[in-house]
Amino acid sequence: MADENIVYIGRKPTMNYVLAVVMQFNSGSDDVIIKARGRSISTAVDVAEIVRNKFVQEAKIKDIQISTEQLTGDEGRTSNVSSIEIFMSK
Amino acid sequence: MADENIVYIGRKPTMNYVLAVVMQFNSGSDDVIIKARGRSISTAVDVAEIVRNKFVQEAKIKDIQISTEQLTGDEGRTSNVSSIEIFMSK
Numbered sequence: 001m002a003d004e005n006i007v008y009i010g011r012k013p014t015m016n017y018v019l020a021v022v023m024q025f026n027s028g029s030d031d032v033i034i035k036a037r038g039r040s041i042s043t044a045v046d047v048a049e050i051v052r053n054k055f056v057q058e059a060k061i062k063d064i065q066i067s068t069e070q071l072t073g074d075e076g077r078t079s080n081v082s083s084i085e086i087f088m089s090k
Numbered sequence: 091m092a093d094e095n096i097v098y099i100g101r102k103p104t105m106n107y108v109l110a111v112v113m114q115f116n117s118g119s120d121d122v123i124i125k126a127r128g129r130s131i132s133t134a135v136d137v138a139e140i141v142r143n144k145f146v147q148e149a150k151i152k153d154i155q156i157s158t159e160q161l162t163g164d165e166g167r168t169s170n171v172s173s174i175e176i177f178m179s180k
Contacts, residue, residue: 042131045172049158053170064154066176068139080143082135086156 005029009036009044017047022055025090031062034086037069041084048086056090063087095119099126099134107137112145115180121152124176127159131174138176146180153177 007020017034024032036044052059065085070078097110107124114122126134142149155175160168 039129039132041135042129042172045131045156045174049156049170049172053158061156064156066135066138066151066154068143080139082132082139084135 005031006033006035007047009034009040009047011040014043014046014050017043018050018055021047021051021088025051025056025059031087031089032059034088035083037083038081041082044084044086048088051088059088059090061086062089095121096123096125097137099124099130099137101130104133104136104140107133108140108145111137111141111178115141115146115149121177121179124178125173127173128171131172134174134176138178141178149178149180151176152179 005024007017007024009017021032021034034044034048048061052061064087067083067085068080069083071081072078095114097107097114099107111122111124124134124138138151142151154177157173157175158170159173161171162168
């Protein structure tokens with residue numbers, strides 16, 4: 001699966017990411033991966049739910065993986081942050 | 091599976107919920123379900139990751155389900171909120 005099928009969730013409005021996922025599906029992709037870390041995880045779930053309930057009804061949640069990533073801050077300290085990958089397909 | 095195996099994530103500190111899940115496993119449960127809605131979804135993922143990385147190493151994420159729940163506000167308006175269920179087992 002190519003990189004362009006991944007939608008990274010950040011701090012923009014939720015609908016921006018919904019649109020990004022919908023456009024992936026409409027441009028011929030059968031699979032889209034939604035990735036997020038930390039507080040954005042809730043938004044990632046919102047995006048997946050809005051896409052499949054409102055825009056791409058044939059899209060399904062194929063798998064959801066969670067993991068922990070280590071981030072190194074400016075001062076060299078490391079902190080753990082949770083992440084999520086939501087695999088959608090139609 | 092009985093109701094007492096469910097840990098609902100709210101607005102308390104993350105470690106409160108980590109402790110609740112660890113106590114479930116230590117009291118003999120082989121399965122614990124972590125449930126959360128809205129902004130608490132991120133905390134639910136944190137709880138699952140901290141439990142399996144730090145406290146109950148043999149615990150695994152068996153399944154993750156996401157869905158949309160309809161909430162009715164004080165004024166009778168309904169709003170949609172995303173929810174997550176993380177099924178852990180050891």
